[in-house]
Amino acid sequence: PKVRTTIRRCLVPTVLAVCLLAGRADAKFPEDIDVRGLSVLDSNTAQVMYEYVVREMAMTISPKALSPGETVGSFGFEFGLENTLAFPHTTFEADDTMPRWDDFNAWEMMTESGEPNPGVIYMPTLRLRKGLPYSFEVGTTLGWMLNTRQSVLGVYGRWAPQEGWRNVPDVSLGWAYNGLVGNETLDMGVFEFDVTVGYTFVFGLDKEFASARFAPFAGLGFLSSHAKPKNIEFDLLPVTGWADKAEPGVNPADFRFTKIFVGFTLVNNHFQFAFNGELIPKGVQAINMRLGLNY
Numbered sequence: 001p002k003v004r005t006t007i008r009r010c011l012v013p014t015v016l017a018v019c020l021l022a023g024r025a026d027a028k029f030p031e032d033i034d035v036r037g038l039s040v041l042d043s044n045t046a047q048v049m050y051e052y053v054v055r056e057m058a059m060t061i062s063p064k065a066l067s068p069g070e071t072v073g074s075f076g077f078e079f080g081l082e083n084t085l086a087f088p089h090t091t092f093e094a095d096d097t098m099p100r101w102d103d104f105n106a107w108e109m110m111t112e113s114g115e116p117n118p119g120v121i122y123m124p125t126l127r128l129r130k131g132l133p134y135s136f137e138v139g140t141t142l143g144w145m146l147n148t149r150q151s152v153l154g155v156y157g158r159w160a161p162q163e164g165w166r167n168v169p170d171v172s173l174g175w176a177y178n179g180l181v182g183n184e185t186l187d188m189g190v191f192e193f194d195v196t197v198g199y200t201f202v203f204g205l206d207k208e209f210a211s212a213r214f215a216p217f218a219g220l221g222f223l224s225s226h227a228k229p230k231n232i233e234f235d236l237l238p239v240t241g242w243a244d245k246a247e248p249g250v251n252p253a254d255f256r257f258t259k260i261f262v263g264f265t266l267v268n269n270h271f272q273f274a275f276n277g278e279l280i281p282k283g284v285q286a287i288n289m290r291l292g293l294n295y
Contacts, residue, residue: 030113031121031147033057035185035229035236037109041101043235047249048099049106050229050236054188055254056088056107058225059284060121061152062190063141063178065261066274066290067129068215069170069198070163076131080272080292084123084143088284090116122146127290135163141178154178158196172196188227191241194219194259213267221259221278257283267294 033053038046064084072078089095090107099106107116125143132138141154156176163170174196179189198217224241237247241255263276274290 029148030111030115031117031145032112032149033110033183033186034112035110035232037111037114038236039232039234041109045099045101046234047236049101049109051239051250051254052099052106053110054186054225054227054239056090056284057180057188058190058223058227058255059257059280060086060088060286061123061143061145061178061180061188062223062225062257062259063154063156063176063192063194063221064125064276064278064286064288065174065194065196065219065221065259066127066263066265066276066288067158067172067196068200068217068265069160069172069196070200070215071135071137071158071160071172072129072131072294074131074133076129076137076295078127078129078272078292078294080127080129080274080290082125082127082141082143082288082290084121084125084286084288086121086123086284086286087119088117088121090119094119117147123152125152127292135160149182151181152178153181169197169199185229185231186227187230188225190223190225192221192223192259194221194261211269214264215266216264217276218262219260221261223257223259225255225257227255263288270294 038049092105108114123143123145125141127141129137129139136159138157143152158172158174160170160172162168174194176192196217196219198215200213200215202213204211226240228238229236237250239250239255240246241252243252246252257280259278259280261276261278265274270293272292272294277287279285
């Protein structure tokens with residue numbers, strides 16, 4: 001009871017903070033993405049810079065796989081607070097191939113203050129998971145990008161067809177969509193399909209009173225992003241990872257990514273801790289953690 005009370009006291013203010021900050025569309029935050037910063041450039045340079053930042057943002061806000069190969073069960077429910085640290089390439093030192101105009105890079109041209117984050121984006125996120133019959137589960141997430149008025153809203157579903165077979169690893173198939181919310185000049189989102197493989201080890205004082213579960217997992221995710229500028233007075237092409245919807249001159253392969261992730265969850269009674277690291281080859285890397293209650 002004391003643990004639950006402590007977690008509740010920590011989570012309630014966090015929920016209120018995320019909701020209030022996400023809703024302040026009139027606030028000015030220094031790291032907001034602002035497509036209007038490209039208006040002074042020629043059309044080709046503006047398009048190249050736009051596509052670069054959109055790719056980095058898509059990898060940053062992509063769905064985070066912080067669940068093992070099993071679901072929470074038919075009657076299970078989980079509520080957690082996550083923390084994501086993503087590492088986009090915002091300086092020439094991080095990526096010397098980044099498009100530039102004079103002495104300015106793409107992030108500087110597309111950040112409201114002209115001074116992008118120093119290579120780290122922090123996102124606190126709330127997650128809800130609900131189990132369904134036949135080894136299905138669904139969930140939703142709401143995150144906030146620090147120093148911005150931009151939120152990330154997501155939904156997802158998972159199916160673990162081998163759940164409960166103690167002699168073989170759990171395998172789950174998942175789909176998810178995360179969308180950027182609250183930006184005045186950019187609409188964008190990321191679809192993901194992933195495969196997770198893991199195994200749950202149950203332990204405790206003895207087999208009869210086992211109360212803790214440790215579940216390492218690893219997986220592969222396939223992402224496709226899309227983005228469209230809005231409220232601007234110059235021409236920029238929308239981008240997408242879907243070949244049949246791409247505009248002439250836009251390469252849809254540039255907006256499809258493959259993600260590798262490795263992590264674990266630890267549940268003791270109803271308290272859960274989860275951690276993973278994700279790698280996108282030649283892209284944005286991230287680490288993710290979650291504290292939550294699992295019923």
